[in-house]
Amino acid sequence: MKFAPMKELLNLAEEKGIAYGAFVTVSYDSALAAIEAGSELNVPVIFITGTDCCELMGGFEGTVETVKRAAANTLVPIALHLDHCRTFEECVAAINAGYSSVMIDGSSLPFEENIALTRKVVEYAHPLGITVEGELGKLVGEEGDLIVKGPEGAQTDPEEARIFVERTGVDCLAVSIGTQHGAYVAAPHLNIPRLKAIREVVNVPLVLHGGSGTPVDQVQDSIRNGIRKINVATDVITAMVKKYNEVTKVPGFKYNTAIYPQVKDAMKELIKEKMNQFRFM
Numbered sequence: 001m002k003f004a005p006m007k008e009l010l011n012l013a014e015e016k017g018i019a020y021g022a023f024v025t026v027s028y029d030s031a032l033a034a035i036e037a038g039s040e041l042n043v044p045v046i047f048i049t050g051t052d053c054c055e056l057m058g059g060f061e062g063t064v065e066t067v068k069r070a071a072a073n074t075l076v077p078i079a080l081h082l083d084h085c086r087t088f089e090e091c092v093a094a095i096n097a098g099y100s101s102v103m104i105d106g107s108s109l110p111f112e113e114n115i116a117l118t119r120k121v122v123e124y125a126h127p128l129g130i131t132v133e134g135e136l137g138k139l140v141g142e143e144g145d146l147i148v149k150g151p152e153g154a155q156t157d158p159e160e161a162r163i164f165v166e167r168t169g170v171d172c173l174a175v176s177i178g179t180q181h182g183a184y185v186a187a188p189h190l191n192i193p194r195l196k197a198i199r200e201v202v203n204v205p206l207v208l209h210g211g212s213g214t215p216v217d218q219v220q221d222s223i224r225n226g227i228r229k230i231n232v233a234t235d236v237i238t239a240m241v242k243k244y245n246e247v248t249k250v251p252g253f254k255y256n257t258a259i260y261p262q263v264k265d266a267m268k269e270l271i272k273e274k275m276n277q278f279r280f281m
Contacts (some may be wrong), residue, residue: 001068003100004077006131006229007171009044010205013228018279021211022046022081023271024233025063026053029260030240031070033267038076043275045076046101048083048231051090060097068098081133083231091121101131103174111160118168126169133207134168136161137176155194162201172205172229173198177222179210190218192225199226207231211274212238220281232274239270 013020025031025047038045049063057063064080071078081101082094091102104121106114118134125132137156156175165173175198177191188210199206205228211219212234219230243266247259 001071001078003067003080003098004044005129006046006079006081006101006133009046009077009079010131010172010228012044014205016279017224018281019208019223019228019230020044020046021271021274021278022048022083022229022231023274024048024050024053024231024236025067026056026237028066028070029264030236030267031067033236033264034271035070035074035076035078037268037271037275038078039074041272041275042076043279044079045071045074046079046081046229048081048233050083051085054082060094060099064098079131081131088117088120088124092124095125095128095130099130101133103133103135105135105174107135107137107174107176111164115164115167118164118170122169131171132169133172133174134164134170135174135176135209136164155191156198158194158197158201161198165202165204170204172207173202174207174209177208179208179214188214188218190214190222192218192221195222195225195227205229211235216277219277223278223281230274230278232271235270235274236267239266242266 009020023034025034034045047067054060054063057066067080079101080099081103082099083103084105085091085102086105091104094102102125104118106117122132137154155177161173177195178188206226207229208222208227209231211230211232240263243263247253247262
């Protein structure tokens with residue numbers, strides 16, 4: 001099978017005025033959970049894998065093969081996306097392994113360096129039909145080995161977003177408007193006025209990272225104002241761990257393979273809930 005270009009799925013989301021979830025996968029069963037969820041709801045599935053996730057599945061090639069095995073019998077489109085990659089070389093390696101989309105994250109670099117790095121990835125990826133996501137602004141929190149701390153001043157500037165998209169040619173843009181990676185310490189408050197200002201001057205689909213734990217009403221408000229992909233990682237992993245803990249505390253529990261389908265189904269139900277929240281508002 002061949003993975004779908006993520007650009008096509010985000011353009012479809014734009015036409016419908018909805019968002020598609022992008023869900024973390026770290027194993028065959030976590031991939032199967034999202035595949036089954038998307039198949040049951042007839043919703044495209046976008047997978048996000050950081051390099052830390054890939055290491056758990058045998059590198060880029062192992063990740064591609066793992067997701068392909070999970071998706072062998074599905075009829076819904078599947079996109080495989082490398083998340084928060086910070087080097088040109090890793091983007092190239094993922095593309096050559098079979099990824100259909102890559103995110104080059106130069107958000108920690110000076111503006112001009114971010115543009116130059118992102119443009120370099122675009123020039124390599126686009127002739128091959130690969131989607132490229134860029135990022136402006138910095139999300140507070142942790143994801144893999146990425147750790148960011150900062151106030152609202154780290155959020156995406158609309159005018160910089162316009163210039164960045166025009167000069168890089170990216171297919172979609174991850175914006176910072178108040179979410180964070182990982183679990184929230186305090187309830188978030190999304191900066192919808194900033195999002196509206198970005199959407200007015202940017203002509204590509206917008207991406208919201210840090211979708212876990214963000215109040216549903218705020219998430220749906222962001223979708224109404226241009227967000228077309230929402231990354232969900234922590235909530236998927238939390239559902240997995242929570243179910244594992246629940247099952248192992250049942251009197252008479254015995255450690256055997258029966259635990260795996262239950263954990264997979266817990267992830268599937270969480271993903272189905274998110275998919276419905278993102279398309280029904």
